[in-house]
Amino acid sequence: MSQIFHTSTNVLSRLSIYGGVFIVALLGAALYGIELSPWYTDVHVSREQPVPFSHKHHAGELGIDCRYCHTSVEKSAFAGVPPTQTCMTCHSQIWTNSAMLEPVRSSYRTDKSISWTRVNALPDFVYFDHSIHVSKGIGCTTCHGQIAEMPLTYREGTLYMSWCLDCHRQPEKYVRPKSQVFNPNYEVPSNQMELGRQLVKDYKIQSLQNCSTCHR
Amino acid sequence: MDPEGSQNINEARQAPVLEPGHTLSSVTEKISSIVLGRGTTKGWMFGFAIAFALLMLLNVAVTYLLVKGVGIWGIRIPIAWGFAIVNFVWWIGIGHAGTLISAILLLLHQKWRTSINRFAEAMTIFAVACAGMFPLLHMGRPWLFFYLMPYPNAMWLWPQFRSPLVWDVFAVSTYATVSLLFWFVGMVPDLATLRDRAKNRAARIIYGVLAMGWRGSAVHWSRYETASMLLAGLATPLVVSVHTVVSFDFSVAIVPGWHSTIFPPYFVAGAIYSGFAMVITLAIPIRKFYHLEDLVTMRHLDNMAKVMLATGVIVAYGYMMETFIAFYSGNQYDRYMIMNRMTGPYAFFYWLLIACNIVIPQVLWSRKVRNNVPILFVVALVVNVGMWLERFVIVVVSLHRDYIPSAWGTYMPTRWDWATYVGTIGLFLTLFYLFIRFLPMISIVEMRSLVEETNEEGQAK
Numbered sequence: 018m019s020q021i022f023h024t025s026t027n028v029l030s031r032l033s034i035y036g037g038v039f040i041v042a043l044l045g046a047a048l049y050g051i052e053l054s055p056w057y058t059d060v061h062v063s064r065e066q067p068v069p070f071s072h073k074h075h076a077g078e079l080g081i082d083c084r085y086c087h088t089s090v091e092k093s094a095f096a097g098v099p100p101t102q103t104c105m106t107c108h109s110q111i112w113t114n115s116a117m118l119e120p121v122r123s124s125y126r127t128d129k130s131i132s133w134t135r136v137n138a139l140p141d142f143v144y145f146d147h148s149i150h151v152s153k154g155i156g157c158t159t160c161h162g163q164i165a166e167m168p169l170t171y172r173e174g175t176l177y178m179s180w181c182l183d184c185h186r187q188p189e190k191y192v193r194p195k196s197q198v199f200n201p202n203y204e205v206p207s208n209q210m211e212l213g214r215q216l217v218k219d220y221k222i223q224s225l226q227n228c229s230t231c232h233r
Numbered sequence: 234m235d236p237e238g239s240q241n242i243n244e245a246r247q248a249p250v251l252e253p254g255h256t257l258s259s260v261t262e263k264i265s266s267i268v269l270g271r272g273t274t275k276g277w278m279f280g281f282a283i284a285f286a287l288l289m290l291l292n293v294a295v296t297y298l299l300v301k302g303v304g305i306w307g308i309r310i311p312i313a314w315g316f317a318i319v320n321f322v323w324w325i326g327i328g329h330a331g332t333l334i335s336a337i338l339l340l341l342h343q344k345w346r347t348s349i350n351r352f353a354e355a356m357t358i359f360a361v362a363c364a365g366m367f368p369l370l371h372m373g374r375p376w377l378f379f380y381l382m383p384y385p386n387a388m389w390l391w392p393q394f395r396s397p398l399v400w401d402v403f404a405v406s407t408y409a410t411v412s413l414l415f416w417f418v419g420m421v422p423d424l425a426t427l428r429d430r431a432k433n434r435a436a437r438i439i440y441g442v443l444a445m446g447w448r449g450s451a452v453h454w455s456r457y458e459t460a461s462m463l464l465a466g467l468a469t470p471l472v473v474s475v476h477t478v479v480s481f482d483f484s485v486a487i488v489p490g491w492h493s494t495i496f497p498p499y500f501v502a503g504a505i506y507s508g509f510a511m512v513i514t515l516a517i518p519i520r521k522f523y524h525l526e527d528l529v530t531m532r533h534l535d536n537m538a539k540v541m542l543a544t545g546v547i548v549a550y551g552y553m554m555e556t557f558i559a560f561y562s563g564n565q566y567d568r569y570m571i572m573n574r575m576t577g578p579y580a581f582f583y584w585l586l587i588a589c590n591i592v593i594p595q596v597l598w599s600r601k602v603r604n605n606v607p608i609l610f611v612v613a614l615v616v617n618v619g620m621w622l623e624r625f626v627i628v629v630v631s632l633h634r635d636y637i638p639s640a641w642g643t644y645m646p647t648r649w650d651w652a653t654y655v656g657t658i659g660l661f662l663t664l665f666y667l668f669i670r671f672l673p674m675i676s677i678v679e680m681r682s683l684v685e686e687t688n689e690e691g692q693a694k
Contacts, residue, residue, distance in 0.1 A: 021428070021441040030445065045384075052387055178388040 053175070063169035064134045068120050070170065076201055077165035083157050083199050090157075094146040098133055101125045136170050137161065144233045153220050154192040155184075158201055165201035181231070188224045189213030195220070248535070250345050251680060251687040252527035260528075260680045264423075264673050265430050267523055273670065276522060281666040287659020294652040298370060305649045312632045312644040317371035318482075319624040320654050323507065324364030324661075325405065325479055326500070326620065328412070329472055330508020331357030335415060336468035339461065345536050347679035348528045351423075352519065352668070353512045354416040359664040360511070361409045363657040368401065370653070397481035404478040408471050415464040421447050422457065423673040476504040483627065489570040490631030493558070499551035506544035506590075507620035513537050513613035515665070517606055519674065528675055531604055538603040541616065542594060548623075549591045566636055578643060579630045586626055589619025 033040075051057055075081050084090060086099035101124040112118055124131045139145050151157075158164060162173025174180050184191045192213050197203045206212060216222070251260075298305060308315040331353040338346035369378045381402045383391050392399045425447035428440035447453060480500035483491040513534065520529040559567040574583045593615050596602045603609060634641045668674065 021437050027446070049385065175387070178390070179386075182389045 058175045058177075059172060060175055061171050061173070063167075063171040064136055066134050066170070067131050069117065071168050072164045072170055073166055073168045083164075083201070090147045090151055092148055094144075094148065096147045101131060136172050137176070139176060143231050145231065151198055152195070153222050154195050154198060154216055156193050156198045156200065156203055158203060159184075159191050159193070163201070182226070185224050185226050188222045189217050192216045192220070192222065248531035249687050249690065250347065250530060250532055251683045252530060253687050253690065253692075255527070255680075255684050255687070257681050257684055260684055261426060261677050263525075263528070264675050264677050264680065265426055267669070268427060268671060268673060269430055269432065269436070277666065277670060281663070281670075284659050284662035284666050287656055288663045289659075290652055291656025291659055294649055294656050295366075295370060297649065298653070299375060303371065303373065305647060306653075307644055307646045307650055309642060309644070311635065311640050311642050312629055314371075314628050314632060315644055316646055316650040316654055317367045319621065319628050320657065321364050321367035321371075322479055322482075322500075322624045322628075323621050324360045324367070324657065325408075326476060326504035326507045326624075327511045327617075328357040328360035328364065328408070328508065329476060329501070329504040330512050331355070331360075332408075332412060332415075332468050332472050333505055333508070334512070335419070336465040337472060339465045340469060344683065345533055347683060348525075348530075348675050349512060349516060349533055349537070350679070351416075351420070351676045352515065352674045354412065354419070355665065355668045355672075355674070356511060356515060357412050357508075358409070358416055359661045359668075361405065361412060362664065363661050365405055365409065366657060366660075368398075368405075397478060397485050400478045401482060404471075404475045408475045411464065411468050411471060415461075415468050418457075418460050418464060419676065420672065421445060422449065422453075423677045425449065426677055427673065472505075473501055476501045483631075488631050488635050489564070489566040490555075490574070490627065493555060495551055495554050495558075499548065499554075502544045502547035502551065503620060503623060506541060506548055507617060509537050509541045509544070510613040510616035510620070513541070513609060514617060517610045517613075519669065523669075523674075525675065528680060534606065534609060535600075535603050538597050538609055538612075541613070542597040545590060545594045545597075545616070552587070552591065569634070570631060573634050574626060574630050577630070577634065579626065579633070582622055583626055583630065586619055586622040589615050590623060593619075 055061055076083065086103055087096040088099070090096035101121060104118075104121050105125050108118055108121060113122075120131060150160075160174055162171075164170075189210055190213060193203060193205075194216065217224070255263075306315055306317070308317075331350075334346050334353045335350045335357075338350070369375050372378060380386075381392050381399060383394075392402075421444055424440050425444040428437055428444045431437045431440055477497040477500065480496040484493055484496040486492060516529055516534065516537070520526050556571050559571040562568075574580070594612055596608070597612060602612075629644045633644055
């Protein structure tokens with residue numbers, strides 16, 4: 018009776034069996050890598066908007082405070098996307114005939130909101146409140162990145178629960194003095210941990226990690 | 234004066250484990266020809282068609298469940314666990330007999346395990362496959378089942394390690410893995426036999442791959458024996474631990490009728506009880522239709538019936554203790570729970586349970602009855618039904634009336650509950666039919682090891 022398998026089967030079977038563990042580990046690492054990749058998370062990927070609004074120009078070069086447009090951030094859960102009227106406070110006087118701003122003007126004329134594409138959106142089963150974060154010393158740029166350097170808006174964080182827990186478990190890593198919350202050019206000091214621990218105490222930050230804090 | 238002789242006198246009163254007159258080649262030929270020589274018979278096709286139809290029913294039931302959600306089942310508040318958990322426990326319990334026969338009886342050097350252990354272990358694996366579907370399906374979002382496993386995730390959360398439901402994940406997956414390994418490792422020499430005897434090329438390649446290059450050398454045999462002993466040692470604690478963890482699903486809760494320390498041993502005994510009932514239910518038709526009466530002898534049926542009887546008595550003790558402790562405790566909720574079981578809306582099922590699990594199997598005390606194949610078959614079926622009823626009574630009857638009367642309710646299984654349950658029976662039977670068609674359902678190597686000594690005993694008689 019002839020041999021059923023070629024001698025190379027010996028090598029192949031040993032490789033696949035002993036290598037099985039590594040293959041599974043590699044697969045796991047690949048999946049993990051995909052989960053953290055920008056392809057999956059859309060981090061640093063700018064989204065198509067009806068008007069190519071530049072935070073770099075408005076917040077960076079012109080120095081307009083975040084709260085000029087995102088008006089309810091200190092009082093409400095939602096920071097607020099500005100109505101067309103806010104844009105027209107300047108653009109009724111400046112760049113009044115610019116083609117790029119035609120959607121803004123037509124929105125103002127027709128009373129129809131500009132349908133901005135949401136860049137930072139949490140799923141519906143998560144409850145997030147801006148006002149508490151802002152009033153306890155979490156800066157805009159801590160979560161939203163260097164917004165004053167973004168010609169087109171993109172998301173800085175993955176918005177995964179782990180991303181939120183990173184700060185909630187150790188707020189001293191990210192908290193800044195309340196006066197600096199709206200400073201887009203704030204640089205994290207070298208003694209952040211020491212400063213942070215002091216601020217956590219001063220601001221009475223609870224670093225809530227209970228499930229129902231966010232999943233109400 | 235020789236011990237051999239006195240042993241023979243005792244054994245002469247019992248049927249042999251293997252009918253004398255067999256040779257090494259006749260035993261090998263008999264078992265391997267079922268796979269290689271018979272082809273696909275009409276009888277097998279008929280049975281397989283029914284099993285496959287039920288499997289398709291399972292397909293429909295599960296698809297509809299995934300589309301619509303668990304509301305299609307009869308579960309509601311307060312009976313949030315219905316057929317899904319009843320069936321889960323029933324199937325897992327059935328699996329325990331296979332592991333006991335394979336592992337524990339191996340370590341106890343019981344020769345009568347040899348002809349039943351292969352298909353009993355197969356029964357275990359298929360039962361665990363059916364059981365494993367239910368914890369996944371009963372979730373609100375079954376596609377997120379992997380949340381139960383501790384892996385580094387984007388939520389930085391571990392599963393709730395304090396919950397027996399998470400312990401179940403580990404217990405059942407360990408059980409499935411070890412059983413599969415044990416079954417497969419034990420089968421390697423037999424697969425090599427089939428590889429060597431197979432006639433067509435496809436069969437030789439498939440069995441060849443599965444036999445993993447077995448040559449039958451002394452080194453191979455030595456490693457085989459060591460591996461079998463190690464796996465048996467690994468599987469033995471599982472017989473006790475897996476169903477203990479399943480019983481914890483109930484006993485760590487505070488529901489009256491569940492919060493009882495007798496649950497772990499009571500469940501393990503019940504598992505072995507239902508498992509042996511299922512092995513007998515399978516063994517009797519198999520030995521009849523495949524003419525294996527000389528390999529699976531009356532000794533095997535007799536011993537299995539005795540194990541069934543013994544575990545049935547332990548289960549009966551469990552019922553009596555539950556009732557006694559409920560009254561002895563003085564706790565009004567536990568007392569009501571027992572009164573409700575006996576006289577409430579589900580009293581019929583409770584008394585049917587007592588009849589099936591305690592009363593009817595007492596006929597097995599009689600040796601005549603144990604050796605009467607049709608009666609034994611009926612009793613085994615009755616025990617299967619009884620053990621399903623036991624899980625039904627434990628899950629549904631304890632849940633439907635607990636502490637606060639305003640929260641009481643009734644449970645009515647829907648057609649989808651039944652369809653899923655019958656469908657898993659179809660899955661089990663489909664896998665089992667495929668097993669007996671394509672794999673050696675009796676361990677050829679172990680039967681060969683019996684040939685010499687049974688022939689000696691046959692001559693000494």
